[in-house]
Amino acid sequence: MSNVVQVENLRKDFGKVCALGGVSFGIEEGEWIAIMGPSGSGKTTLINILGGLDTPTSGQAMVDGVDVGRLDEAGLTRFRAEKIGFVFQQFHLVSYLTAIENVMLAQYFHSTTDEKEAQQALERVGLGDRLEHLPSQMSGGEQQRVAVARALINQPKLILADEPTGNLDEANEKIVIDLLRELHAERRTILMVTHAPSIGSLADRRIDFSHGHLVPYVAALASERP
């Protein structure tokens, strides 16, 4: 299988602080990876670099054959629109746009908008009856489902989910996890940051970070799952 993500000796420094200290790993297409580790261990920095929101100090981060570190500002913008689907802990929806408009916004930046397709994406996450609702009129779980629909709408190569259930209650957490499971079953590549071992255990593999380095132990969890 080909690697959708290939990270080689990736390093990121913020002044004198080393956020990532030369990490290397690969992710195959269709894999669901859980990134775990304590706060400040470099998880979000990794996600930001792979998502084209930040650039590495040195090393290489290849996503779908693109070396993210070599892209200029315009290249990074196109890269984010075409290759990446983001799901954030804080949902990050535009407050004055309805659910369907938030999804269409991602379409607009990618290419052209298709309202029917956006509607189908929201129906898929169980929000067919909330199309015209503003974020303030929806629960946290519903907002996160809008964010998932938005992340999927452009068929990205890589879904980056940073603590996607961190702000959800148990019921909504289950809904979002079920959605991620469905995406995984469809052979989508998912890189998920989480603090919760129970959620991390659902992934194919777990990559543990500590102080900007990979913890030598890499658990192959897929075989352990019931």
Add this chain to the structure above:
Amino acid sequence: MFWRLVFQLLRGNRARLTVAILALVSGAAVISGLLNLDLGVEYQLTQQFRTLGANVVIAAKSVDPAPGTAHANSALMDEDAVLIPVQKVAGSNASFAPFAFIVARAQATQVVVVGTWLDQIQKLNPTWKLEGNWVSSRDDQTQCLVGRNTAKQLRLTTGSRLQLQYLTRASACTVSGIVDSGAADDNQVFMNLQVVQTLADLHGKVSLVQLSVGGAPKSIAMVAEQLSEALPQFQVRPIREVTEAEGALLGRIRLLIVSMIILILALTALCVLATMAALAVERRADVGLMKALGGSISRIVGFFVAEVGVLGACGGLIGAFLGAALSYWMGLRVFDTAISPQWEVFPVTILLMTIVAMAGVLPLRMLGEVKPAIILRGE
């Protein structure tokens, strides 16, 4: 999606944008009012200045053509040679009348007798006060007007009979009205031209032609120039005191209006700028998110440019209507005549307000510096 998002931007931030639109509407209303006034005032002033009387005089080249002065008929013009071209060049835009001056005797007193078209004399001298009646026909050979001082000297009142003697010829008329001009005209007698020409044996001859030309100083000068070309054998002169006074007043009013417009544009731009600067800070999170979703800064700023453009155009349109009402009211107050809305003011006001609103784009430059990773971390 573009306009849908722009509409949502306007709707979602309506509280803050209300301040900007109020500034734009107020600015547009005053600017539209001033522009309407600027265009209307020229017409109003030319009408008002026309009440000052004749503003162009035609005379033979050797004569000083100051109006209202008596001349020995040393330099006369052929009536047809001057009046036909005058009618052709200025007939539609001017009131005019020929004048012939003689000095005749009345009750053993010498008086200046002015022969003219009495049906035009009121138009050429709108400030004159008259006791009695105007003479309504230039063919009326029986009636005359008498200046206030002459009437007093000769003890004439309306209805009195005035006997005039010129050399061996005599003429008589009934005083139709007593003229009070406050000038040299108060010492003269006014008769129809034909009567004076017969009395002095000046058939077909005139001393002067006076015109009251409507329009701005430039158009008066233009008519004078056209008359000069049509009448090269005569002297054509605008009466500069009137046209220059009108021109100077118009110039001062225009300078005042332009200065006020510039000031109001600057103040409106500052208000929009302040509002949009506050909005730009509030929108950093949205811009960070849009960048994360793959939006280029040019496409993102495009939303905001369209937003302020719509604000400017709407503010300009509403303000233009309010300004038209304002100028209508100001016209009534200042000139006692309503100033009609000038339709060309509407697009100009809308364009100016749209340009001014674009000042609101300046603070958006800071959005180019927004780092999505930092914004999404909640910093």
